[in-house]
Amino acid sequence: MNLTALADTAQAMVASGKGLLAMDESIGTCNQRLADAGIAATGENRRAWRELLLTAPGLGASISGVILADETIRQATTGGTPFVGVARDAGLLVGIKVDTGAHGMAAHGGEKVTEGLDGLRERLQTYFALGARFAKWRAVLAIDDTRLPTDACIDANAHALARYAALCQEAGLVPIIEPEVLMDGPHAQARCQDVTDAVLRSVFRQLAWQGVVLEAMILKPNMVVAGLACPGQNSAQEVADATLQCLRRVVPAAVPGITFLSGGQSGEEASARLNAMQAATRLPWPLSFSFGRALQHPALTIWAGQAAQRVAAQQALLQRARCSAAAAHGSYSAAMETP
Numbered sequence: 435m436n437l438t439a440l441a442d443t444a445q446a447m448v449a450s451g452k453g454l455l456a457m458d459e460s461i462g463t464c465n466q467r468l469a470d471a472g473i474a475a476t477g478e479n480r481r482a483w484r485e486l487l488l489t490a491p492g493l494g495a496s497i498s499g500v501i502l503a504d505e506t507i508r509q510a511t512t513g514g515t516p517f518v519g520v521a522r523d524a525g526l527l528v529g530i531k532v533d534t535g536a537h538g539m540a541a542h543g544g545e546k547v548t549e550g551l552d553g554l555r556e557r558l559q560t561y562f563a564l565g566a567r568f569a570k571w572r573a574v575l576a577i578d579d580t581r582l583p584t585d586a587c588i589d590a591n592a593h594a595l596a597r598y599a600a601l602c603q604e605a606g607l608v609p610i611i612e613p614e615v616l617m618d619g620p621h622a623q624a625r626c627q628d629v630t631d632a633v634l635r636s637v638f639r640q641l642a643w644q645g646v647v648l649e650a651m652i653l654k655p656n657m658v659v660a661g662l663a664c665p666g667q668n669s670a671q672e673v674a675d676a677t678l679q680c681l682r683r684v685v686p687a688a689v690p691g692i693t694f695l696s697g698g699q700s701g702e703e704a705s706a707r708l709n710a711m712q713a714a715t716r717l718p719w720p721l722s723f724s725f726g727r728a729l730q731h732p733a734l735t736i737w738a739g740q741a742a743q744r745v746a747a748q749q750a751l752l753q754r755a756r757c758s759a760a761a762a763h764g765s766y767s768a769a770m771e772t773p
């Protein structure tokens with residue numbers, strides 16, 4: 435393990451206010467997103483969509499790296515250039531989602547545990563050889579007002595995240611550690627904060643036990659928000675304050691960066707909330723983004739599978755990337771939304 439190289443990669447992922455574009459949806463999820471936008475869910479449309487994203491001109495001005503899926507890392511543009519080469523030429527680090535999805539947890543109705551550890555050591559070697567320099571594993575925690583998530587689900591997912599992270603570092607890949615407390619439900623923000631606190635404590639306990647080097651990882655948490663069905667939604671400042679209080683209490687200063695997921699927030703909400711966090715002083719880590727839907731959604735709607743819409747869709751992606759990067763600098767304002 436070359437810790438210096440790993441730490442350099444981790445720092446490059448959050449350098450100068452840039453963030454990550456998550457475009458690593460599984461085949462099933464990507465098909466669903468295409469279908470929701472009225473686009474035929476075919477392998478060629480998945481490839482064409484990913485080509486559109488990766489070839490957006492100047493993407494590297496706001497984005498430091500892209501997270502690909504197993505299908506995507508092996509694909510190429512219509513002209514035959516491998517996607518990995520396109521990313522490199524655009525100055526983007528290549529990442530790879532390596533979990534195999536969240537599956538129902540036995541004896542724990544309504545909860546899931548993320549799988550993918552079997553054979554992971556060998557798969558990581560393959561991905562490194564293909565050009566990946568960082569990886570992602572996402573755990574999902576369902577939340578309600580009383581019962582969920584259970585301690586068993588929290589600990590099982592934290593254990594798997596730490597085992598994945600240790601294997602990544604052994605293979606020369608920086609692990610993105612993504613324990614996502616979901617936004618579904620009517621719970622208040624305080625409940626999300628309690629649960630996020632418990633989840634992150636378990637994750638960092640497991641990381642310590644399993645020998646993961648904190649300087650060579652990236653944390654990808656949820657923001658601390660009320661459930662989508664909660665009637666009392668919070669302001670951007672309230673989200674920023676609760677999120678930072680939670681992270682400051684639990685995340686060691688040795689972690690080189692925190693990149694938030696968007697989790698179902700709109701691009702505008704995610705940018706405003708990330709921006710509000712940048713006003714805080716003496717934060718131990720840079721705060722940036724690793725958004726999927728908040729970067730992709732407007733572009734996908736505009737593209738609609740039509741070649742004639744390609745340029746407009748790329749402009750919509752670049753607009754969201756610029757707003758997100760401005761938020762990571764603390765220079766975002768709502769005025770940026772009306773170019």
Ligand code: 13P
Nearest residue numbers: 456695696697725726727
């Ligand atoms: P969202 O920003 O859409 O939550 O996606 C981020 C991600 O990578 C989920 O694993």
